[in-house]
Amino acid sequence: MKKLHPQYGFNTLAVHAGTAPDPTTGARCFPIYQTSSYVFDDADHAASLFNLQAPGFIYSRLSNPTVAALEEKLATLEGGRGGTVTSSGHAAETLALFPLMAPGMEVIVANKLYGGTINLMGKSYRKFGWSAVFVDADNPEDFHRAVTEKTRAIFVENLANPGGVVIDLEAIAKVANEAGVPLVVDNTMATPYLSQPFEWGADIVVHSTTKFLSGQGNALGGVVIDSGKFAWLGNSKYPSLSEPSPEYNGLTFAETFGDLAYTMYSHAISLRDLGCSQSPMNAWITLNGIETLPLRIERHCSNALAVAQFLEKHPNVEWVSHAGLRSSPYYELGKKYLPAGTGSVFTFGVKGGYESGIKMLEMVELFSHVANLGDTHSLILHPASTTHRQLSEEQLIEAGAGAEVIRLSVGIECLEDLIADLDQALNSLYRSSN
């Protein structure tokens, strides 16, 4: 793993980065700055802030101290230059593309994604005149073939939905680099603890912080993190950053802010105008969640792998897709990109198809049937009837969310309790289908 700080390691940074003691009170737990606005010292100070001449706070739609602490923590953990926190993971995806896209332009998108993202990009983006070109997530050559002069970004999920899929990031980053467009990676399922996409050549990382980062299913949120490496200056493909901005008196973001340009733009224009800002309360919950991320992820991963191994041997299970299993086609990629563990979200197929899938949900007593993942609680879902239900049958299969597919997000409870719960559910399923 790349060195994130000259002195300190990941677990230390997860606790300390961005959250030094409060300058005014010395409060050790970072305060919730529950305020919408901030006083200006005088007219000149106000003008400096509005002109982007000095760092500072104007209005919490653009930035807020608690939210900024979360941005810095996440940017640090990904090894990025800066972060922009948003109200949800979906908002982060749109915010990430906003400085890059324009009507008529294209984003190349992997076909193995969270179902909501497939809808967002495939359907809603059309209303902005942005077109998403879907390609085979497992085939970097397919990404290469999809590149046109209108391509402005490539978007993939690292450790992709609905589970057990590892993407060949280095190969796709190479395609993006050759095409001269940024690679945007949704790192929600891996978290920076397991994988840091910048290390493999990604340019921008997004997260739904709703998942493992906040960690307890209690705060919606997202983030966009910029590596600071993409060369915007003088690049006519990205006029938002490389040409004078009329709304800021003709300043050019890439020239004035250098490697901070993308993050400055994301606050001063994207958040200002789209307004998908995160509440300080949610940022505070997420800040506290991240302090225990390393401990939780270790347990999530070890529990999930053991559950997958159990399922693989169960007579009522057709197949298990978990990249930590030797039977997985993603086993080698998993060892390369996620050596510390391949996450806790994976899928398996029950015997008996759609009906069995639905019944399984009714039988479990500990796993909760919810449309979320990355919670301390173990969760179970039937994607075909829920998160992925708007997709066509063909899309369902492409996305790995066919009729028999069950998705688990394994929590941090006692392993033997989780296995016992799945065992009784699978066994009763067998009896009931007999």
Add this chain to the structure above:
Amino acid sequence: MPSSTFIDHSSYRDSHIREILNNVNSIAMVGASATWNRPSNFVMKYLLQKGYKVIPVNPNTKEKEICGEKVFGDLASISGTVDMVDMFRPEHEAHELVEDAIKIGAKVFWMQLEIFNNNAAQLAEKAGLQVVMNRCPKIEYARLFGELGWGGINTGVISNSRRRLK
């Protein structure tokens, strides 16, 4: 500010930059622009707000003052002390500017983002000046004294005590 040793210019220790920013008072900014939305003007205004004396040096402007400060045509004509020279000029001008900086007794020679000149740096260091290349004093000030994190930027600063607000 003792230091005539050569330092690694690819990564500065935070303490090195912090020491410079804490110790200098007067900064001659070569290439300061009179146009308010140019990057050098942003930097000058910010450093003035933080209490530094900033002396604009620009032979090409018609303006007599930038940000309310008297403009000089070159380093040699500045009356009064100059602790640091901040260079907003192309790197091939660095050598001559270092010679001028040595003559007027500056203690620090600072080259802005994307500006490197190793020969000029060595010349300055041999004369006992501290050198910074490819950095912006505004960004470094904001990074080390707690304001840059406000914009969601990774400052790399880890602290177990209150941030000093300056």
